[in-house]
Amino acid sequence: MAVTATETKTAPVQTKTGEKTPAAAAEATSSTYTPPPGRLGNLTPVQEAALAKVAAELRAEGAFVESRHDDANLLRFLRARKFDVPKTKEMLIAARNGGRSLAPRTFEFTELEEVDKYYPQYYHKMDKSGRPVYIERIGNLNMKALYACTSQERLIQRLVVEYESFLTMRLTACAAATGHPVETSLTILDLGGVSLSNFIRVKDYVFATTSIGQNMYPECMGAFYIINAPWAFTAIWAAIRPWLDEVTAAKVQIVGGPRAYRPLLLAQIEEDSLPKDFGGTCECAGGCSLSDVGPWNPEGGKAASPTASALTEKTAEAIEHPAGGQVLSA
Known part of the structure; x- marks a missing residue:
């Protein structure tokens, strides 16, 4: 099976005592990370245009939600619909409407x-x-x-x-x-x-x-x-x-x-x-x-x-x- 998330392998960053330093290790990992295709930092011109278009159309229609429609989340839906803007918008709106009916604003799973x-x-x-x-x-x-x-x-x-x-x-x-x-x-x-x-x-x-x-x-x-x-x-x-x-x-x-x-x-x-x-x-x-x-x-x-x-x-x-x-x- 092909795993879609890119694995990053770097040598552990250590202190003088040999202990790993989480912040330094994260920085080393970040410096070698390459975003997979279709993600932020690795978009084709066509994909960038589709991202800008779907965001602009959602704003124009009053359907843009700041807390939900950041670029990374919009790209999830765009990838799912192969960067077809009309199909992506349809999926986004259906997801928003469906979610409202599935869970209350507050929820406690006591069981x-x-x-x-x-x-x-x-x-x-x-x-x-x-x-x-x-x-x-x-x-x-x-x-x-x-x-x-x-x-x-x-x-x-x-x-x-x-x-x-x-x-x-x-x-x-x-x-x-x-x-x-x-x-x-x-x-x-x-x-x-x-x-x-x-x-x-x-x-x-x-x-x-x-x-x-x-x-x-x-x-x-x-x-x-x-x-x-x-x-x-x-x-x-x-x-x-x-x-x-x-x-x-x-x-x-x-x-x-x-x-x-x-x-x-x-x-x-x-x-x-x-x-x-x-x-x-x-x-x-x-x-x-x-x-x-x-x-x-x-x-x-x-x-x-x-x-x-x-x-x-x-x-x-x-x-x-x-x-x-x-x-x-x-």
Whole structure:
């Protein structure tokens, strides 16, 4: 699978005692960073013209939202529509209208710990490129128990909140830590223990989240690994793939058990950043799935998680005027 985010490899910057200096390391990384094609700093004249045109037309029509329509976010939608300005505008407006109806201005996911028992969905540190790592595990999914403590509507509201926090908080923190722009994430979907009947029970939710990701938060998936894929996943993938656009589907890599996926993940993620369950060495206190640890929350803990507390003012404003960009599932 081709990973779209550019990996930057630089020698660690050290102090006289041999310890790494984060600020100096970020500066060294920044100096060697080259933006991928279609991003700020690497646009063709045609792409630059399309960016200027879509921004000007949105302003002229009174549809431009300062907090949402910066150049980087507009470029997400432009890339998703191959820099076709009319199609990009249509997508932007549909995303804004759709987002307003999906999540309230303030949202508190108080059932987080209970939901985590049946359907862990979480961000955990960064990969070697500086991208936030997002993990989902559906092998132990118990729909009856899950919907006893939450609902599909609240799960979707949480998804939108997480997408928005990804844009307004996680990417910003990762960019500061690495010293260069970070626009995508690496996703791990663990199917260990999943059955075809389990997937059938959750397919409506998967379809809804896939549509939200592609249509409201495009161009945020850098890499997608489906691991522990069972023999029956051929049928499951045949059902999922038609929901995905070609660009998204091309980023998905399906692999089997630990012998197959561990070297692939460790090529992308430092061993001490990868949870022990997936072949790394990280064992967060209270469990990695509830730690929300990363540059956005260095000490970890649910207090800083946007799904465990009320939305920040910035994220709430983003949901009020959604037109940003983001992964298949948050």
